[in-house]
Amino acid sequence: MPTVAFLAAGDLLHFELGVAYEVFGNPPLDVDGWYDVVLCGPRPVRIGPFTVEPDDGLDRLARADTVIVPACADVDAPPPREAVDAVRAAHEAGARIASLCTGAFLLGEAGLLDGRRATTHWAHAADLAARHPHAIVDPDVLYTDNGSVLTAAGKAAAVDLCLHLINLDHGAAVANTVARRLVVPPHRSGGQAQFVATPVQTTGEHGLADLLTWTRQRLDRPLTVTDLARRANVSPRHLGRRFRSVTGSTPLQWLLTERIRRAQELLETTDESVVAVAVATGMGTATTLRRQFKRIVGVPPDAYRRAFRSTA
Incomplete structure (x- = not known):
């Protein structure tokens, strides 16, 4: 039975540790070889x-x-030296090391981020990069996977990384089962996709709510930026600025993400062919859908359908 050890040293945040315990500490039914979970630390620790x-x-x-390695409450305080040494020793002994949120700062102190891609909560990414200049810090991803060293962005991204680890160890179907128990999507922004799609406000006074709703209702059509700008009664350049401020992406990037999300929904809930899904989502051809779906989600549409429909 593989062991998942949680580091308990320093002043920790309880959310990330709690969700990780929930994921690894509650095995799905009929799954062999689940994890032996243990909390490791030198003394009683304050967690939230x-x-x-x-x-x-x-x-x-x-x-x-x-x-x-859970999130630390104070990134300005150096992590306990005994914890840094213990994590480095565990990595040298062959353990897979995964940090959640600001836990990446401890990995940095242990030298595990040097030359590796890493992430943390976006609010602390610049600080992590400045403190560990040899790390390749990417603030725009949910998590990074370097094989033996993995890092997750803030809060809910801890769930994404934990599900990713289960996927690696037990396969997509088991990861999907755990995700459904948690009432979260198995793969945010699609499958194994690691690039964050900034959550889009669909109600309120941000000025794009009506346009976004209108566009989602017409994903099967060959929409262009000019079409969207005309609908919003603004210039394409002005529309691009508004999209960037509201969604964090360009109109075309947002539109492609919405098409892929709609394709995921159809693959999960219908028996429509990939050709039909491509037409329904405005991707035109099955070839185009397969190429874009694989690029964004990380797996082809057929594999995605098998993984999701297997636990439907």
Whole structure:
């Protein structure tokens, strides 16, 4: 039975640790070889409003298969040296190390981010990059996977990374089962896609709500930026600026993301052919859908359908 060890040292945030415990500590039915979960630390630790007694000492990390480093509450305070040394020793012993949110700062102190792609909460990404200049910090992803070293962005991205780890260990169907128990999508922004699609406000006074609704109702049509600008009664250049401020992306990037999301929905809930899905989502041909779907989601449409429909 593989061991997942949670680091419990320093002043930790309880949300990320709590969701990781929920994911790894509750096996789905009929799944063999689930995880042995252990909380490791040198002494009782403050986790948010709670004080928790560890199950074992820091030396236990070196015998774990996976080590989870939760978010730290204060990124300005250096992480405990004993925790840094224990995580480095665990990595040298062959453990897979995964940080959640600001836990990446401890990985940086351990030298595990040098030359590797990493992420953390977007509000702290610049600080992480400045403090560890040899790390390749990407603030625009949900998580990074370097094989033996993985990092997750803030808060809910901890769930994304945990589900990714389950997918690696047990396959997509089991990961989907866990995701459905948590009432979260198995793959945010599609499948294994790691690029964040900034959440779009669909109600309120941001000025694009009507246009976004109108566009989603016409995804099967060959829409252009000019079409959207004409509908919004603004110039294409002005529309681009508004889209960037509201959605964090360009009109065409947002439109492509919406088409892919609609394709995912159809693949999960209908038996329509890939050709029909391509037409229904405005992708034109099955070839175009397969190419864009694989690029954004990370798997081809047929594989995505098999994975999702297997647990429907």
